[in-house]
Each structure stands twice: as C-alpha cells, then as structure tokens.
Amino acid sequence: GQQVQQSPASLVLQEGENAELQCNFSTSLNSMQWFYQRPGGSLVSLFYNPSGTKHSGRLTSTTVIKERRSSLHISSSQTTDSGTYLCALKLNSNNRIFFGDGTQLVVKP
Amino acid sequence: GPKVLQIPSHQIIDMGQMVTLNCDPVSNHLYFYWYKQILGQQMEFLVNFYNGKVMEKSKLFKDQFSVERPDGSYFTLKIQPTALEDSAVYFCASSFDRGDTQYFGPGTRLLVL
Numbered sequence: 768g769q770q771v772q773q774s775p776a777s778l779v780l781q782e783g784e785n786a787e788l789q790c791n792f793s794t795s796l797n798s799m800q801w802f803y804q805r806p807g808g809s810l811v812s813l814f815y816n817p818s819g820t821k822h823s824g825r826l827t828s829t830t831v832i833k834e835r836r837s838s839l840h841i842s843s844s845q846t847t848d849s850g851t852y853l854c855a856l857k858l859n860s861n862n863r864i865f866f867g868d869g870t871q872l873v874v875k876p
Numbered sequence: 877g878p879k880v881l882q883i884p885s886h887q888i889i890d891m892g893q894m895v896t897l898n899c900d901p902v903s904n905h906l907y908f909y910w911y912k913q914i915l916g917q918q919m920e921f922l923v924n925f926y927n928g929k930v931m932e933k934s935k936l937f938k939d940q941f942s943v944e945r946p947d948g949s950y951f952t953l954k955i956q957p958t959a960l961e962d963s964a965v966y967f968c969a970s971s972f973d974r975g976d977t978q979y980f981g982p983g984t985r986l987l988v989l
Contacts, residue, residue, distance in 0.1 A: 812979065
C-alpha cells in the first residue's frame with residue numbers, strides 16, 4: 768500500500784502568500800526528506816528531517832514522529848518557488864526511500 | 877554540500893539499443909542507489925548496491941538492467957536492450973552508511989524511441 772501520502776496534490780498561490788504542504792506516513796520511519804523537483808525534472812534536497820523543526824531561509828520543515836506526519840512551510844512565496852515538492856521516507860526495516868506523489872505548487876505574480 | 881553528478885543529463889536512443897547511465901557519487905560514500913521516475917508519476921526505487929553487490933532490488937529492476945561500479949569509478953546503470961517503457965528520468969543517490977541520508981544527483985532523462 769501507499770506508504771507516503773502528500774497533500775494537497777496541487778496548490779496555486781499569489782506571490783507573497785504562505786504555503787503549507789503535508790506529508791503523512793503509514794509506518795514508523797527512519798528518516799524524512801523533503802525535495803524540490805524543478806519543472807525540468809532535476810531534484811534538489813531541501814531538508815533531511817527525521818524529527819523536530821528545521822529552518823532554511825523561507826522554508827521550515829516540522830516532523831512529528833508520533834503523529835506520523837511532516838510538513839513543509841513556505842513563507843512569502845515567490846514565483847521561483849513553483850515546481851513539485853516531494854517528501855520521502857526511509858523505513859527502519861530496509862534501505863530504500865519511498866516517495867510521495869508530490870505537491871505541484873504554482874505561484875502567480 | 878556533497879554533490880552527486882550524473883552523466884549525461886539527457887539521452888535519446890532507439891528501442892533495442894543499449895544505454896549506460898553514469899553516476900559520480902559522493903567520494904567517500906559506500907552505498908549507491910538508482911530510482912526511476914516516469915513523467916507525471918511517482919519516483920520509485922530500483923536497486924541499491926554495496927561492496928560490489930546488489931543488496932536489494934525492486935520489481936522494476938528487470939533482467940535487462942544491470943549495475944556495477946568497476947574499480948571505484950562511476951556507478952553505472954546499464955539497460956540492454958532498451959524498451960519504450962524505459963523512458964523516464966533516472967536518479968542516482970549515494971550514502972556513506974546504510975542508515976544515512978541519501979544524496980541525489982540531478983537525474984538523467986532517458987527517451988527511448
């Protein structure tokens with residue numbers, strides 16, 4: 768079954784608005800990563816966040832293990848933030864990463 | 877931070893031909909991975925590799941696929957022969973240890989005609 772579920776599937780914002788992306792997982796995890804996938808397909812790692820809260824510029828990631836969820840908050844969105852955001856989890860039981868379906872973000876000027 | 881490189885960034889080949897995708901992992905990493913993402917679909921695990929051996933592979937890792945890392949050079953994914961359904965973006969990743977974070981390359985976009 769689906770190990771990782773992301774929501775929303777798509778999100779349209781006006782520049783300057785904030786975005787909250789969610790990732791829920793169905794089993795205990797070893798680590799959680801958030802990626803940004805550019806429209807051309809290349810992948811950029813945003814956060815490696817197995818638990819707690821991490822900040823990087825306008826981005827904040829919060830993982831709450833006992834609630835089996837992780838979120839990515841984008842503040843003051845910019846048009847260049849447009850793209851697909853993927854969360855991925857690695858299970859304690861094996862060494863592979865399971866990706867969510869992604870959230871497609873469009874930020875309009 | 878640590879960088880994983882992938883060569884080429886794009887490849888177009890005819891169905892039935894062989895293709896080799898190259899990955900230059902982080903220099904001191906010991907575990908290597910390939911993932912496949914068909915356009916518009918979820919990224920999925922193909923295989924992981926350690927100490928010269930395939931440790932784990934998924935159902936997507938068909939018999940036509942093979943991986944190797946000869947003499948500590950590139951970590952390669954070879955597809956022979958290619959099929960139309962192999963068209964996808966292939967991502968390489970590496971990690972130092974089994975439980976560590978995986979660092980991803982930018983991907984190779986493969987188009988099989």
